[in-house]
Amino acid sequence: MLKITSAKVVVTCPGRNFVTLKIETSDGVHGLGDATLNGRELAVASYLTDHVIPLLIGRDAHTIEDIWQFLYRGAYWRRGPVTMAAIAAVDTALWDIKAKVAGLPLYQLLGGASRGGCMVYGHANGADIDKTIEAALVYQAEGYRAIRLQSGVPGLSSTYGVSKDRYFYEPADAALPTENIWSTEKYLRTVPELFRRAREALGWDVHLLHDAHHRLTPIEAARLGKDLEPYRPFWLEDAVAADNQANFRLIRQHTTTPLAVGEVFNSIWDAKQLIEEQLIDYIRATVVHAGGITHLRRIASFADLHNVRTGCHGATDLSPVCMAAALHFGLSVPNFGVQEYMRHTEETDTVFPHAYSFDRGLMHPGDAPGLGVDLDEALAAQYEYKPAYLPVNRLEDGTMWNW
Ligand code: CS2
Ligand code: MG
Numbered sequence: 001m002l003k004i005t006s007a008k009v010v011v012t013c014p015g016r017n018f019v020t021l022k023i024e025t026s027d028g029v030h031g032l033g034d035a036t037l038n039g040r041e042l043a044v045a046s047y048l049t050d051h052v053i054p055l056l057i058g059r060d061a062h063t064i065e066d067i068w069q070f071l072y073r074g075a076y077w078r079r080g081p082v083t084m085a086a087i088a089a090v091d092t093a094l095w096d097i098k099a100k101v102a103g104l105p106l107y108q109l110l111g112g113a114s115r116g117g118c119m120v121y122g123h124a125n126g127a128d129i130d131k132t133i134e135a136a137l138v139y140q141a142e143g144y145r146a147i148r149l150q151s152g153v154p155g156l157s158s159t160y161g162v163s164k165d166r167y168f169y170e171p172a173d174a175a176l177p178t179e180n181i182w183s184t185e186k187y188l189r190t191v192p193e194l195f196r197r198a199r200e201a202l203g204w205d206v207h208l209l210h211d212a213h214h215r216l217t218p219i220e221a222a223r224l225g226k227d228l229e230p231y232r233p234f235w236l237e238d239a240v241a242a243d244n245q246a247n248f249r250l251i252r253q254h255t256t257t258p259l260a261v262g263e264v265f266n267s268i269w270d271a272k273q274l275i276e277e278q279l280i281d282y283i284r285a286t287v288v289h290a291g292g293i294t295h296l297r298r299i300a301s302f303a304d305l306h307n308v309r310t311g312c313h314g315a316t317d318l319s320p321v322c323m324a325a326a327l328h329f330g331l332s333v334p335n336f337g338v339q340e341y342m343r344h345t346e347e348t349d350t351v352f353p354h355a356y357s358f359d360r361g362l363m364h365p366g367d368a369p370g371l372g373v374d375l376d377e378a379l380a381a382q383y384e385y386k387p388a389y390l391p392v393n394r395l396e397d398g399t400m401w402n403w
Contacts, residue, residue: 001060001062002025002026002027002029002060002061002062002097002101003025003026003058003059003060003061004023004024004025004056004057004058004059004060004061005024005025005026005057006023006024006057007021007022007023007024007048007053007056007057007093008021008022008049008053009021009022009035009045009048009049009053010022010375010377010380011041011042011045011385012351012380012381012383012385013383013384013385013386014345014347014348014350014351014379014380014383015168015170015344015345015347015348015383016170016172016316016317016345016348016388017036017038017041017172017317017385017386017388018034018036018041018319018348018351018352019034019035019036019037019041019044019045019048019089020032020033020034020035020036020089020319020321020375020380021033021034021035021048021089021090021093022093022375022377023056023061023090023093023094023097025061025097027101029097029100029101030093030097031061031092031093031094031095031096031097031100031370031371032092032093032096032321032371032373032374032375033088033089033090033091033092033093033094033096033288033292033321034088034089034092034287034288034318034319034321034322034325035048035085035086035088035089035288036085036288036317036318036319036322037081037082037085037288037289038171038172038317038388038390039172039388039389039390040081040082041385042385043082044082044085044086044089047082047083047086048086048089048090051086052071052086052087052090055070055071055074056090061094061097061098062094062098062101064091064094064095064098064294065294067090067091067094068087068090068091068291068292068294068295071086071087071090072087072291079266079267079269080266081264081266081289083266084266084267084289084290084291084295085266085288085289087291087292087295088287088288088289088290088291088292088295089288089292090292091291091292091293091294091295092287092288092292092293092321092322092325092371095109095292095293095294095325095371096370096371097370099369099370099371100369100370102369103369104369105328105365105366105367105368105369105370105372106293106325106328106365106370106371106372107327107328107329107331107332107365110293110297110328110329110332110333111332112332113331113332114331114332114333114334114336115331115336116362116364117331117359117362117363117364118327118330118331118336118338118339118362118363118364119145119146119338119339119361119362120144120146120314120338120339120340120341120358120361120362120363121144121146121147121148121207121209121234121338121339121340121341122139122142122144122146122147122148122341122342123147123148123150123161123163123169123342124136124138124139124147124148124149124150125148125149125150125151125161125162125163125169126151126152126162127151127152127162128151128152128154129151129190129193129194129197131151131152132149132150132151132152132194132198133197133198133201133202136149136198136201136202137201137202140202140206143359143360143361144206144361145206145207145361145362146206146207146208146209146234146338146361147202147206147207147208147209148161148208148209148210148211148340149194149195149198149208149209149210150162150210150211151190151194153183153186153187153190154186154190155183155186156181156182156183156186156187157180157181158180158181158391159180159182159187160211160213160215160403161211161213168316168342168343168344168345169315169316169342170316170317170388171390171391172317172388172389172390173388173391174388174389174391175386175387175388175389176389177389177390177391177392178389178391178392179391179392179393179394180391180392180393180394180403181393181394181395181396182215182393182394182395182396182401183395183396184215184216184217184220187215188220188223188224188227191210191224191227191228192224192227192228192231194210195208195210195228195231195233196230196231198231199231199232204232207234207338208231208232208233208234209233209234209235209237209260209338210228210233210235210236210237211237211238212224212236212237212238212239212240213237213238213402213403214238214240214241214242214402214403215393215401215402216239216240217240218239218240218247218248218250218251219250221236221239221240221251222250222251222253222254222255223254224236224239224257225239225251225254225255225256225257225259226254226255226257228255228257229255229256229257233257233258234258234338235257235258235259235260235281235282235311236257236258236259236260237259237260237261237284237311238260238261238263238284239251239259239261241402242261242262242264242265242270242274245270245271245272245273245274245279246273248261248274248279248280249277249279251279252279258281258282259279259280259281259282260280260281260282260283260284260311261274261280261282261283261284262274262280262282262283262284262285262290262313263284263285263286263289263313263315264289265283265284265285265289265290266285266289266290266291267290267291267295268295268298268299268302270285271283271285271299271303272302275302275303275306275308276302276306278306278307278308280308281307281308281309281337282308282309282310282311282337282338283299283300283303283308283309283310283311284311284312284313284340285299285312285313286312286313286314286318286322286326287312287318287322287325287326287329288318288319288322288325289313292325293325293328293329296312296329297329297333300329300333300335303335304334304335308335309335309336309337309338310329310330310333310335310336310337310338310339311337311338311339311340312326312329312330312339312340313340314326314339314340314341314342315340315342316342316343316344316345316348319344319348319352320344320348320349320352320354320356320373321352321371321373321375323341323344323354323356323373324354324355324356324365324371324372324373325371326339327339327356327363327364327365328365328371331364331365339363341358341363347383350376350379351375351376351379351380351383352373352374352375352376353373353374353376354366354372354373354374355367355368355372355373356372356373390403391403
């Protein structure tokens with residue numbers, strides 16, 4: 001038996017906040033799990049420290065599935081972003097430990113490599129179409145085979161996905177939520193032209209993606225999907241908020257543009273109808289927010305039955321611990337689609353030294369035992385938690401809308 005002897009939560013802010021769970025065992029082997037929930041970090045930190053860690057001490061670290069079931073069924077108040085991020089952190093740390101004890105990189109315990117590397121997509125963005133295309137050409141020159149395009153919208157002072165920095169994008173930008181103004185009409189006039197220009201400049205051998213970030217109604221999403229069809233997007237993401245999964249039936253009736261959704265999902269139940277009715281093509285759920293590797297494997301297996309592929313979320317607010325876990329998972333899962341890759345800051349990469357690497361559009365988790373990522377606790381302690389909220393969105397008439 002490999003006893004869990006202690007566990008702790010490390011909150012650090014090397015450029016942005018991260019919450020990491022570290023589990024120690026009787027053999028001296030430790031494991032890490034990402035527990036970062038952008039804008040609600042301390043809720044997960046408390047859920048782990050106050051309500052989960054006391055239940056872990058003395059348990060056998062090898063009993064990953066039983067501990068998952070204990071924390072899920074035993075919570076009573078099951079599911080939800082905070083609970084499932086906490087369970088995810090425990091699950092990921094235990095998989096890290098099991099692989100380290102086996103002396104194998106984690107993907108070898110998940111069925112081994114199904115491919116040479118994980119195709120990733122980068123984030124080309126700019127204040128206008130010209131600047132976005134310019135950024136996309138840089139990504140293409142760096143060897144990315146898939147590029148997300150997000151550009152500013154004429155007449156709007158801000159919009160989702162447009163960063164001040166070429167590589168780093170962190171939307172949680174203030175101690176209280178900043179208010180953005182949104183106009184779907186202005187947005188819908190911009191995106192088709194962005195894609196027309198992008199195909200002109202980048203050609204057809206690169207996958208182009210776009211994130212509508214929950215802001216359309218189904219019929220508006222159907223229209224955008226149709227407008228983009230001539231430019232063959234790899235996917236249109238978060239076309240509408242997916243609280244009502246049936247929303248996607250209407251979009252599906254009108255367009256063949258592939259649909260991706262799920263970065264805010266925290267369990268298989270959030271995607272069940274979308275997957276079994278084949279209303280989507282890619283499921284975006286990821287390790288840190290959807291219950292860890294154990295649950296994400298269930299979601300991916302269910303998706304595989306229905307021709308849905310993975311397209312895991314990988315924004316900067318998911319730490320290098322989650323990125324590493326996602327790459328081990330992505331390297332092995334049969335129905336892999338693409339992995340999002342938003343680079344972290346240099347400080348973050350120094351706090352979380354890691355084995356994963358990027359090469360000509362593909363990423364590999366590396367062959368270090370376990371996840372292949374660690375946490376420099378002394379350095380982490382130098383970066384104090386900084387309260388930061390994601391913005392909110394209002395329509396031009398002041399109506400509260402989806403950010
Ligand atoms: C976005 C994210 O990466 C994406 O697809 O939707 O940047 C998202 O806005 C952030 O993860 C929210 O914290
Ligand atoms: Mg998104």
